[in-house]
Amino acid sequence: MKKSNFLKYAALCAFVVAIGFFAYMVNASKALSYLSSDPKACINCHVMNTQYATWQHSSHAERATCIDCHLPRDNMVNKYIAKAIDGYNHSVAFTFNTYKNAIQISDNGAQRVQDNCIACHASLSSQMVSNADVNHHYDDPSVATGRRCWECHKGVPHGKVRGLTTTPNALGVKEVK
CATH class of the missing domain: 1.20.5 (Single alpha-helices involved in coiled-coils or other helix-helix interfaces)
Known part of the structure; x- marks a missing residue:
């Protein structure tokens, strides 16, 4: 007993x-x-400080957060599925140190960003599509709508220089209240 x-x-x-x-x-x-949708969640891990700092000083900082660009905007289910997949991939990469100095977006993530660029800038992008033969060359078969926005707009919103050494020790990250 x-x-x-x-x-x-x-x-x-x-x-x-x-x-x-x-x-x-x-x-x-x-x-x-x-x-949450707080961009500071993206810098819980020091690896994303460069992306956060360069976004924070960009034209997008006042209008778009990380999730506005990097997650699906069509419905909550797709948003949280993408968050879960990205979160798992990030935690594995950061835990086992399998990422490169200059972090690169996945193909799935790049497609989400492209879709969100086009959605937010619909009036501009529709004009670009109508003038595609003059301004945008659609020679990449992997991109259904042609060139990706950041091929020309490299500095938006993360600046032209990206890497872990760009903003060491979170230099350039300003406290937002």
Whole structure:
């Protein structure tokens, strides 16, 4: 009988410790911030400081956050599926240090950004499509609408120089209140 009670208390204790460890990890990793639309969630990991700092000093900083450009805008389900996939890929890359100095966007992420550029700048992009034969050469078969916006607009919104050494120690990241 006493051995049975000991096992119950030991199991309960192990469960409480596991819950405590889980709560600690959620807090330490700022995991709940990734459910928000706050751009500061993107700099929880120091790897994204360059992207945050260059965006913060760009023309887009007052009009668009990270998720406005990098996540689907059609519905919440697609948005959170993309967030989960990107979050998993980022955590694996950052944990195992498998990313390059100059972080590059995935093909899926690039398509999302392209779609969002076109959606936000619909009046401009529709005019460009109508003048495509003069201004934009559609020679890349992997891009359905032709050239990607940032092929010409390299400085928007992350600047022309991108890499972990561009803004070391978060230099250039200003505190927004």
